[in-house]
Amino acid sequence: MIQNSMIWGRFLSAGLQSCRCRVRCPVQRHYSFLPDDVKSLRAVVNPDVSKIRNIGIMAHIDAGKTTTTERMLYYSGYTRALGDVDDGDTVTDFMAQERERGITIQSAAVTFDWKNHRINLIDTPGHVDFTLEVERALRVLDGAVAVFDASAGVEAQTLTVWRQAEKHHIPCVCFLNKMDKPTANLSFSIESIKQKLKANPVLLQIPVGSGKSFTGVVDLLTNQKLIWKLKSQRDDGRGFEVKSLGPADDPELLQVVGEARTALIEQVADLDDAFAELLLTDFSDNFDAVPAIRLQEAVRRVTLARKGVPVLCGSSLRNKGVQPLLDAITAYLPAPSERHHDLVKWYKDDLCALAFKVLHDKQRGPLVFLRIYSGTLKSQTAVHNINRNNTERMSRLLVPFADQHVEIPSMPAGNIALTVGLKQTVTGDTIVSSKAAAAAAARRARSDGGTGKKRGEEAGVVLSGVEVPDPVFFCTIEPPTMAKQADLENALTCLQREDPSLKVRVDPDSGQTVLCGMGELHIEIIHDRIRREYGIETHLGPLQVAYRETILQEARTSDTLDRTVGGRRHVVTVELSVRPEVATSAGASCDVAFTDELQGQLSPDMREAVENGVQSSYLQGPLLGYPIQGVSTLIQSVSTEAGTSPAMVSACVSRCMLKAFRLAGGKLLEPLMSLEVTVSEDRLSAVLADLAQRRGTVRDIQSRHDDKVLLATVPLAEMMGYSTVLRTVTSGNATFSLELDTYEAMNPQEQSSLLKRRAGLL
Numbered sequence: 001m002i003q004n005s006m007i008w009g010r011f012l013s014a015g016l017q018s019c020r021c022r023v024r025c026p027v028q029r030h031y032s033f034l035p036d037d038v039k040s041l042r043a044v045v046n047p048d049v050s051k052i053r054n055i056g057i058m059a060h061i062d063a064g065k066t067t068t069t070e071r072m073l074y075y076s077g078y079t080r081a082l083g084d085v086d087d088g089d090t091v092t093d094f095m096a097q098e099r100e101r102g103i104t105i106q107s108a109a110v111t112f113d114w115k116n117h118r119i120n121l122i123d124t125p126g127h128v129d130f131t132l133e134v135e136r137a138l139r140v141l142d143g144a145v146a147v148f149d150a151s152a153g154v155e156a157q158t159l160t161v162w163r164q165a166e167k168h169h170i171p172c173v174c175f176l177n178k179m180d181k182p183t184a185n186l187s188f189s190i191e192s193i194k195q196k197l198k199a200n201p202v203l204l205q206i207p208v209g210s211g212k213s214f215t216g217v218v219d220l221l222t223n224q225k226l227i228w229k230l231k232s233q234r235d236d237g238r239g240f241e242v243k244s245l246g247p248a249d250d251p252e253l254l255q256v257v258g259e260a261r262t263a264l265i266e267q268v269a270d271l272d273d274a275f276a277e278l279l280l281t282d283f284s285d286n287f288d289a290v291p292a293i294r295l296q297e298a299v300r301r302v303t304l305a306r307k308g309v310p311v312l313c314g315s316s317l318r319n320k321g322v323q324p325l326l327d328a329i330t331a332y333l334p335a336p337s338e339r340h341h342d343l344v345k346w347y348k349d350d351l352c353a354l355a356f357k358v359l360h361d362k363q364r365g366p367l368v369f370l371r372i373y374s375g376t377l378k379s380q381t382a383v384h385n386i387n388r389n390n391t392e393r394m395s396r397l398l399v400p401f402a403d404q405h406v407e408i409p410s411m412p413a414g415n416i417a418l419t420v421g422l423k424q425t426v427t428g429d430t431i432v433s434s435k436a437a438a439a440a441a442a443r444r445a446r447s448d449g450g451t452g453k454k455r456g457e458e459a460g461v462v463l464s465g466v467e468v469p470d471p472v473f474f475c476t477i478e479p480p481t482m483a484k485q486a487d488l489e490n491a492l493t494c495l496q497r498e499d500p501s502l503k504v505r506v507d508p509d510s511g512q513t514v515l516c517g518m519g520e521l522h523i524e525i526i527h528d529r530i531r532r533e534y535g536i537e538t539h540l541g542p543l544q545v546a547y548r549e550t551i552l553q554e555a556r557t558s559d560t561l562d563r564t565v566g567g568r569r570h571v572v573t574v575e576l577s578v579r580p581e582v583a584t585s586a587g588a589s590c591d592v593a594f595t596d597e598l599q600g601q602l603s604p605d606m607r608e609a610v611e612n613g614v615q616s617s618y619l620q621g622p623l624l625g626y627p628i629q630g631v632s633t634l635i636q637s638v639s640t641e642a643g644t645s646p647a648m649v650s651a652c653v654s655r656c657m658l659k660a661f662r663l664a665g666g667k668l669l670e671p672l673m674s675l676e677v678t679v680s681e682d683r684l685s686a687v688l689a690d691l692a693q694r695r696g697t698v699r700d701i702q703s704r705h706d707d708k709v710l711l712a713t714v715p716l717a718e719m720m721g722y723s724t725v726l727r728t729v730t731s732g733n734a735t736f737s738l739e740l741d742t743y744e745a746m747n748p749q750e751q752s753s754l755l756k757r758r759a760g761l762l
């Protein structure tokens with residue numbers, strides 16, 4: 001049974017007290033490099049691009065990403081003491097809340113060297129509320145390490161993140177962590193990588209010993225045994241024994257290794273033609289004699305082509321297996337020059353970089369993390385921000401060694417840099433050397449694409465922004481006094497620059513500020529940060545679910561607006577029809593079309609005005625003012641008298657749309673969540689009974705060791721406070737994850753009681 005006090009969804013019901021607060025105070029970190037070392041660091045600050053690895057670590061919450069990162073930093077020599085999430089002194093979880101709660105909230109970039117390679121590593125969060133952070137990190141990375149709890153195999157969030165990595169074609173290495181747990185299971189984990197991720201695991205190591213007696217691994221490429229003979233709990237695992245396997249070794253182990261190595265060679269030969277040819281020509285008598293380096297080269301090609309994923313195992317907490325993982329990062333994951341980016345072709349030697357993270361530092365102001373795709377970034381220079389169409393001066397350039405930042409004068413393509421002085425830049429912006437350079441790149445992109453303007457200008461020069469999912473929760477936020485309103489607005493502006501998934505709007509009726517976020521934890525963290533970082537004690541209103549609205553049937557109507565403003569008469573008549581679209585998925589959008597006849601008649605200005613009117617009416621449905629989805633609008637006719645302004649046309653279209661919505665009749669759509677609960681068998685019935693009361697639908701119940709894994713869908717509105725209830729009914733023996741699945745029509749009774757509640761009738 002997975003008995004984990006750190007329930008995956010433990011924060012949902014929230015209240016800060018429900019979080020994992022195992023730390024009394026943040027511990028001061030000490031770094032192993034003294035000023036001299038910093039000098040030597042500067043010497044290697046710009047390594048050859050082939051030696052750079054921009055790597056992300058991704059996983060389900062609690063799989064051990066942070067612990068693994070800490071070991072990497074320690075073994076690479078950049079930290080003097082081993083950080084421990086349970087003690088709250090990790091480098092990457094550097095925000096106060098992260099240290100206190102022991103979770104990774106924001107991805108932090110850390111830079112270190114390993115065996116002549118520069119590794120820029122982004123630690124990504126595992127909680128679904130912070131999926132956007134993972135997405136943001138992934139798109140600037142060249143490779144990723146997926147960390148798994150070897151007793152649980154592939155868990156819900158890993159699946160989500162894996163899909164994101166696939167979207168960005170990122171080669172991965174898998175690390176089966178927690179091999180020291182009695183329930184760790186290599187073949188189960190491998191099978192779950194195959195089944196759930198639909199990936200092709202290439203097993204490179206065999207564990208030696210299991211559970212508490214897990215001592216190390218056999219490297220299947222070299223047939224060497226790597227054993228960590230730790231003398232005490234405090235032994236840091238820096239040293240380990242490397243011995244070739246021999247006849248004196250356990251016969252069972254020899255047999256397992258022999259079979260696994262043969263399977264590895266055959267698998268790689270199947271995936272890589274060059275390796276298959278080598279085997280058949282030079283080693284046809286004895287495949288086993290193929291040199292380790294040839295096998296390694298082939299595994300690298302397989303990984304880069306994303307035909308397979310190397311799998312290694314270890315236990316980060318017990319300090320075993322992390323050094324071979326670092327070797328695997330440098331051996332199998334790609335250098336920036338091995339990844340294909342159109343931008344490099346279009347910008348050539350001109351600077352092009354993407355801002356993928358903004359942090360606010362009290363002393364230095366906004367710190368912007370940039371991934372440099374082409375050209376060189378230099379300190380004390382002006383750069384052009386394509387998205388904002390402005391030019392800013394960058395004062396300093398830093399290498400982000402976690403909370404130690406080393407200043408450097410310039411940084412070439414392929415690197416990740418931290419810049420000071422960019423005050424307007426927002427996460428997702430593209431930074432280039434000048435407007436002229438952007439125009440030149442646009443020209444190259446156009447001639448390259450051949451199909452005209454759009455491709456070059458939109459897809460090429462301005463990097464596509466991170467897809468920001470729609471928020472599912474919202475609540476009002478109020479400052480303690482009106483005098484603090486301006487401070488609150490400033491804090492929210494700063495936080496939004498860091499976190500595009502946070503939306504802030506002003507309720508048009510009440511004038512109140514409304515926070516919209518990805519989950520209860522997300523909003524709670526924002527609330528907490530406003531208090532800690534900006535010193536404002538705000539009051540949050542009750543958390544509400546972000547519903548959607550759609551229409552029931554087709555409707556056609558017309559409207560005329562006749563208004564005189566400032567002595568000028570505006571007259572416009574619009575006729576349009578609205579029609580429901582079948583799809584009600586989370587992404588189902590609304591569209592607008594014109595009849596063929598109108599297409600030719602309308603001037604571009606009028607067309608834009610009509611579209612604006614339709615789009616603004618999609619933002620607020622007639623039932624409760626939630627956004628409309630799954631509707632298509634056809635504009636049948638538009639007639640205006642001379643002198644009518646486009647703003648009046650938009651206003652008339654919006655009014656006509658509202659009339660059409662009312663005629664068509666509306667219904668509410670509610671967010672439906674995918675729920676995965678892992679629970680011991682004896683508590684399953686209690687979880688099912690609770691779920692039945694929450695309008696949940698059970699999709700499947702699977703077995704995992706002694707546990708049951710329950711897969712269900714359940715309306716988000718029923719999930720408030722779920723972690724507390726789950727903890728109570730299972731005595732803390734369950735974990736859960738929750739993710740937006742789709743939007744679904746509410747049943748008529750639920751809808752009617754919600755409408756009555758909102759109207760104050762219930």
Ligand SMILES: Nc1nc2c(ncn2[C@@H]2O[C@H](COP(=O)(O)OP(=O)(O)OP(=O)(O)O)[C@@H](O)[C@H]2O)c(=O)[nH]1
Nearest residue numbers: 062063064065066067085103104126178315316317
């Ligand atoms: N038994 C065992 N426990 C481990 C191992 N690695 C990490 N842990 C424990 O697992 C828990 C989670 O570890 P973290 O490193 O915080 O995991 P994470 O994936 O970074 O979690 P988030 O940042 O919250 O997403 C902690 O209590 C660790 O001590 C391991 O190799 N073996």
